[in-house]
Amino acid sequence: xxxxxxxxxxxxxxxxxxxxxxxxxxxxxxxxxxxxxxxxxxxxxxxxxxxxxxxxxxxxxxxxxxxxxxxxxxxxxxxxxxxxxxxxxxxxxxxxxxxxxxxxxxxxxxxxxxxxxxxxxxxxxxxxxxxxxxxxxxxxxxxxxxxxxxxxxxxxxxxxxxxxxxxxxxxxxxxxxxxxxxxxxxxxxxxxxxxxxxxxxxxxxxxxxxxxxxxxxxxxxxxxxxxxxxxxxxxxxxxxxxxxxxxxxxxxxxxxxxxxxxxxxxxxxxxxxxxxxxxxxxxxxxxxxxxxxxxxxxxxxxxxxxxxxxxxxxxxxxxxxxxxxxxxxxxxxxxxxxxxxxxxxxxxxxxxxxx
Amino acid sequence: xxxxxxxxxxxxxxxxxxxxxxxxxxxxxxxxxxxxxxxxxxxxxxxxxxxxxxxxxxxxxxxxxxxxxxxxxxxxxxxxxxxxxxxxxxxxxxxxxxxxxxxxxxxxxxxxxxxxxxxxxxxxxxxxxxxxxxxxxxxxxxxxxxxxxxxxxxxxxxxxxxxxxxxxxxxxxxxxxxxxxxxxxxxxxxxxxxxxxxxxxxxxxxxxxxxxxxxxxxxxxxxxxxxxxxxxxxxxxxxx
Numbered sequence: 001x002x003x004x005x006x007x008x009x010x011x012x013x014x015x016x017x018x019x020x021x022x023x024x025x026x027x028x029x030x031x032x033x034x035x036x037x038x039x040x041x042x043x044x045x046x047x048x049x050x051x052x053x054x055x056x057x058x059x060x061x062x063x064x065x066x067x068x069x070x071x072x073x074x075x076x077x078x079x080x081x082x083x084x085x086x087x088x089x090x091x092x093x094x095x096x097x098x099x100x101x102x103x104x105x106x107x108x109x110x111x112x113x114x115x116x117x118x119x120x121x122x123x124x125x126x127x128x129x130x131x132x133x134x135x136x137x138x139x140x141x142x143x144x145x146x147x148x149x150x151x152x153x154x155x156x157x158x159x160x161x162x163x164x165x166x167x168x169x170x171x172x173x174x175x176x177x178x179x180x181x182x183x184x185x186x187x188x189x190x191x192x193x194x195x196x197x198x199x200x201x202x203x204x205x206x207x208x209x210x211x212x213x214x215x216x217x218x219x220x221x222x223x224x225x226x227x228x229x230x231x232x233x234x235x236x237x238x239x240x241x242x243x244x245x246x247x248x249x250x251x252x253x254x255x256x257x258x259x260x261x262x263x264x265x266x267x268x269x270x271x272x273x274x275x276x277x278x279x280x281x282x283x284x285x286x287x288x289x290x291x292x293x294x295x296x297x298x299x300x301x302x303x304x305x306x307x308x309x310x311x312x313x314x315x316x317x318x319x320x321x322x323x324x325x326x327x328x329x330x331x332x333x334x335x336x337x338x339x340x341x342x343x344x345x346x347x348x349x350x351x352x353x354x355x
Numbered sequence: 356x357x358x359x360x361x362x363x364x365x366x367x368x369x370x371x372x373x374x375x376x377x378x379x380x381x382x383x384x385x386x387x388x389x390x391x392x393x394x395x396x397x398x399x400x401x402x403x404x405x406x407x408x409x410x411x412x413x414x415x416x417x418x419x420x421x422x423x424x425x426x427x428x429x430x431x432x433x434x435x436x437x438x439x440x441x442x443x444x445x446x447x448x449x450x451x452x453x454x455x456x457x458x459x460x461x462x463x464x465x466x467x468x469x470x471x472x473x474x475x476x477x478x479x480x481x482x483x484x485x486x487x488x489x490x491x492x493x494x495x496x497x498x499x500x501x502x503x504x505x506x507x508x509x510x511x512x513x514x515x516x517x518x519x520x521x522x523x524x525x526x527x528x529x530x531x532x533x534x535x536x537x538x539x540x541x542x543x544x545x546x547x548x549x550x551x552x553x554x555x556x557x558x559x560x561x562x563x564x565x566x567x568x569x570x571x572x573x574x575x576x577x578x579x580x581x582x583x584x585x586x587x588x589x590x591x592x593x594x595x
Contacts, residue, residue: 002465002468003457006456009456010497266452266454267454268437269411269413269448270441270513271440271442271517273437276468276469347413347440350448351404351408351411351413351448
């Protein structure tokens with residue numbers, strides 16, 4: 001501790017420069033992680049929040065709800081083979097006509113059976129089980145477009161008018177705000193005359209139904225077209241940034257250790273143990289990493305405050321803690337190289353040599 | 356009767372050199388008493404540094420016994436050697452080799468940390484040495500603002516911090532001019548006398564020899580006592 005702190009105090013510039021590099025890289029890691037999370041969230045939060053233990057889709061869709069098509073007969077067939085009450089689910093993209101002088105709003109209907117569908121997290125108004133025929137629940141983002149409770153919405157393609165009965169939070173699919181509606185009110189535009197359903201949602205134990213897939217919410221999200229590809233690229237970037245930052249700090253401390261070989265030799269000749277010197281190096285690595293972590297977390301938190309609403313950014317405490325812990329572990333692992341160097345320093349070299 | 360602080364009994368040290376073995380130290384015996392300041396001179400390659408390393412618990416001898424303060428250290432494991440160096444040996448190196456980021460005060464206090472000396476004792480020892488070496492006004496200076504002589508004085512203080520029984524100096528005047536070098540050697544002699552320590556100084560500089568009690572020559576690994584220089588030596592350094 002003694003040596004570590006005194007040295008950092010004396011050679012401030014050197015350590016500040018390294019901290020700046022680590023802070024920038026960490027900031028980027030946190031920012032990108034938050035962005036990747038936000039994107040994933042905007043893409044799939046509504047699927048993640050489907051109120052049901054399992055979602056049944058047809059085999060061809062391979063778990064992608066949007067690709068699954070179920071007819072009325074199939075719906076009946078599935079319902080019959082399940083003991084629990086079920087709700088159909090239909091996803092339909094459409095557009096709400098804007099009020100005068102306002103832009104239209106693209107959105108997606110989540111049409112369900114309100115009687116058998118679980119209650120949603122609402123921020124205002126009624127819940128799904130209480131809505132009447134012409135009422136819908138809409139994502140909070142409609143508020144930013146100037147809509148209030150009990151306002152009228154007009155579907156541009158069907159011309160149907162509906163009333164906002166409540167607001168739900170964080171419900172988006174493919175970046176589109178979700179509108180929960182009663183499937184029997186048939187607001188959603190249909191292709192042809194027959195209503196097509198995407199999936200069946202139910203609560204209860206997992207049942208395998210022949211000819212259909214039964215998946216959890218997580219599986220449904222993973223099967224979204226393009227989802228795992230996007231998240232995969234983000235993960236590769238994150239991994240590389242971690243490696244780069246760990247590498248930078250490893251090389252920095254290694255070079256510093258090599259520079260100080262002579263000095264460490266003197267210390268060893270004076271009776272300092274290898275572990276005394278090593279502790280000093282590890283203390284420095286830990287301190288720098290912790291300081292850089294805190295500063296970059298603060299910077300990211302500040303950044304999140306000033307980001308415009310349109311940029312999806314989501315960072316949780318657990319995410320930050322996990323990333324931080326991993327970063328510390330990687331840096332400590334990197335410092336092993338310097339410690340190895342320290343064990344190799346021979347105090348004998350201090351004798352018979354000038355500086 | 357003065358106590359023998361250091362006794363070397365038939366020390367030899369050889370290193371493998373290709374197919375042959377190279378004998379650097381050849382059957383060296385030596386005794387140094389407390390309060391005695393011994394100089395070792397010899398041409399380069401004669402084994403001076405190796406001898407100093409063996410005495411300083413940096414190397415173990417191939418044959419023979421090194422008894423330091425009544426303890427045979429010739430078969431010590433590396434960890435024991437380190438502990439011996441930390442507690443019982445004070446080194447003064449060729450150049451001061453101070454730690455660049457420590458103030459004079461902390462240079463000295465650092466030594467106590469290797470020994471886990473208690474804080475108060477460490478601090479009072481430091482104050483005492485700083486007074487004696489005339490460094491009071493330099494306590495909070497870093498090495499880069501000290502003169503060459505001051506640096507070497509700090510190095511002397513550092514060597515005495517752990518209250519060792521033997522002080523080993525490896526050409527302590529090599530980086531100084533005659534005046535300053537002389538002062539430094541006299542300081543070492545003063546401390547050795549007043550604290551009743553034993554000291555061995557390896558040097559090239561024959562002008563410093565009159566400060567020492569005994570002068571030994573080493574040549575091709577063999578030690579020869581210089582009788583002539585012993586006679587003209589004063590037990591205490593002359594004040595000029």
